Amino acid sequence: MAILECKGLTKKYGAKEALRQIDLQIEPGRIVGLLGPNGSGKSTLLKICTGLLTPTKGAAHIDGRKPDSKTKAIVSYLPEVPYLNDWMKVSDIVAFFHDFYSDFNLKKALDMLNNLSIENQALKTLSKGTKEKVQLVLVMAREAKLYLLDEPIGGVDPAARDYILNTIIRNYNPEAAVVLSTHLITDIEQVLDDVVFLKDGEIVLDCPVDELRESKGMSVDAYFREVFKC
Amino acid sequence: MLTKLMKYEFKATGHTFLPLLAALILLSIVNRLLNAIGQTTPMVISTAATMVLIACIIVLTLVMSIQRFRQNLLSNEGYLMMTLPVRTDNLILSKLFVSAIWILTNMLALVVAVIIMISSEYTLREVLRIIQTLGDLIAADPGYFIIFSAEVAALFILCLFSGILLLYLCLSLSMLVNKHRGLFAFAAFFVISSALQIAAAFANSIATALGLTSLIRNLRLELWNPYSLSQLFILISIAAQAFVCLLFYFSTRYMLKNKLNLQ
Numbered sequence: 001m002a003i004l005e006c007k008g009l010t011k012k013y014g015a016k017e018a019l020r021q022i023d024l025q026i027e028p029g030r031i032v033g034l035l036g037p038n039g040s041g042k043s044t045l046l047k048i049c050t051g052l053l054t055p056t057k058g059a060a061h062i063d064g065r066k067p068d069s070k071t072k073a074i075v076s077y078l079p080e081v082p083y084l085n086d087w088m089k090v091s092d093i094v095a096f097f098h099d100f101y102s103d104f105n106l107k108k109a110l111d112m113l114n115n116l117s118i119e120n121q122a123l124k125t126l127s128k129g130t131k132e133k134v135q136l137v138l139v140m141a142r143e144a145k146l147y148l149l150d151e152p153i154g155g156v157d158p159a160a161r162d163y164i165l166n167t168i169i170r171n172y173n174p175e176a177a178v179v180l181s182t183h184l185i186t187d188i189e190q191v192l193d194d195v196v197f198l199k200d201g202e203i204v205l206d207c208p209v210d211e212l213r214e215s216k217g218m219s220v221d222a223y224f225r226e227v228f229k230c
Numbered sequence: 231m232l233t234k235l236m237k238y239e240f241k242a243t244g245h246t247f248l249p250l251l252a253a254l255i256l257l258s259i260v261n262r263l264l265n266a267i268g269q270t271t272p273m274v275i276s277t278a279a280t281m282v283l284i285a286c287i288i289v290l291t292l293v294m295s296i297q298r299f300r301q302n303l304l305s306n307e308g309y310l311m312m313t314l315p316v317r318t319d320n321l322i323l324s325k326l327f328v329s330a331i332w333i334l335t336n337m338l339a340l341v342v343a344v345i346i347m348i349s350s351e352y353t354l355r356e357v358l359r360i361i362q363t364l365g366d367l368i369a370a371d372p373g374y375f376i377i378f379s380a381e382v383a384a385l386f387i388l389c390l391f392s393g394i395l396l397l398y399l400c401l402s403l404s405m406l407v408n409k410h411r412g413l414f415a416f417a418a419f420f421v422i423s424s425a426l427q428i429a430a431a432f433a434n435s436i437a438t439a440l441g442l443t444s445l446i447r448n449l450r451l452e453l454w455n456p457y458s459l460s461q462l463f464i465l466i467s468i469a470a471q472a473f474v475c476l477l478f479y480f481s482t483r484y485m486l487k488n489k490l491n492l493q
Contacts, residue, residue, distance in 0.1 A: 052490055053490065072313055077313050081306050084310075085302075085310075092241075099238075101315065
């Protein structure tokens with residue numbers, strides 16, 4: 001059964017349609033790139049799957065359920081904005097995740113923080129990039145069934161970017177699926193199984209990466225540039 | 231999950247309130263000692279400082295109730311809180327309970343501070359006398375006293391809850407607009423509180439028109455002693471406050487579940 005299924009998903013902000021009739025199925029064990037230019041509806045789609053937004057029409061189902069507190073327990077979501085509290089230290093937010101998520105792997109989180117040389121400072125004193133790394137560690141240290149990562153590598157340096165991508169691959173679990181949205185395609189192309197192209201709120205392409213390379217005879221990045229040429 | 235959420239809510243607010251409350255108690259003791267020694271100038275200074283601190287605590291209690299809800303649930307931190315595997319009810323209730331507990335704690339601390347500052351042989355004797363009178367009253371009819379104090383406590387708690395929930399509702403309604411949310415929440419507060427007053431006046435005039443008020447007034451005293459009249463009044467107030475609390479609570483819950491619009 002698909003871990004994530006969207007049927008006729010439509011989201012309107014006032015008169016503007018951010019998503020139009022999205023039909024999408026994501027199977028366990030796949031790493032899916034959700035690609036599209038700014039404002040194409042990537043974040044909106046992920047927010048609906050996490051329950052942060054309610055669709056205007058249609059529905060998203062996680063493991064057969066509409067988003068609720070039960071689906072939130074199996075979805076690990078990384079938003080594109082920093083959400084860390086000002087009053088906590090790194091160890092406090094780790095304890096917070098450990099408290100609320102039963103699938104949180106404490107050892108894994110501490111190892112990853114250690115590898116990225118993140119010390120136990122107050123969160124408000126961390127740099128923007130370090131905050132992003134902390135959030136990513138927290139999200140990837142969960143043993144979730146579905147990872148929804150919104151621009152996971154946008155603000156971090158290339159060295160950390162490699163570490164993060166390796167973390168995503170290393171965490172590969174045949175039961176879990178990863179959906180990651182980005183426009184830095186070259187960096188992530190090697191980890192993707194499938195790509196979904198979003199344009200003006202509609203899916204214009206949904207296929208395995210190998211198939212795309214074979215049929216179009218070009219990389220995902222090159223094809224993306226062709227489809228979204230300004 | 232509610233207790234876990236409350237634990238973190240206490241942690242987030244405690245490091246602001248606890249030092250302030252400790253300072254207040256300490257300052258009131260210093261005040262009392264200076265008074266006992268009879269040093270006028272230092273006493274004036276420390277009394278002024280205590281008054282400023284009391285004002286700070288009162289303002290901060292209100293600001294904190296608003297800020298914890300707005301910042302933790304409706305701004306960036308909302309991305310963390312609203313995706314936790316907890317029910318929306320628990321998110322609202324944890325904020326409501328912790329906010330109410332701080333308001334009560336801070337009120338209690340203010341009372342204690344005032345008692346420390348004005349304590350003298352005379353005031354202590356007076357307080358003992360009041361307690362004794364109260365004890366006599368309770369002894370005369372303990373059953374009534376228990377019911378009455380439970381009702382007053384319930385009414386007080388409900389009023390506290392409806393006040394906090396009104397703030398939450400106004401903040402949640404501000405998600406309907408994308409700009410000037412603070413202003414919108416402020417306007418919503420005035421509109422809703424005025425609407426409630428108009429509704430109360432309306433209910434009152436309907437009751438008068440239907441003759442209910444005169445009915446109560448004209449009832450014979452043998453049937454309606456002062457006790458049962460005050461009972462009727464308190465019970466109606468409790469029911470009205472409970473209704474308002476539920477209205478605010480479910481409207482806020484609807485907004486958070488269906489109209490979430492994080493900035």
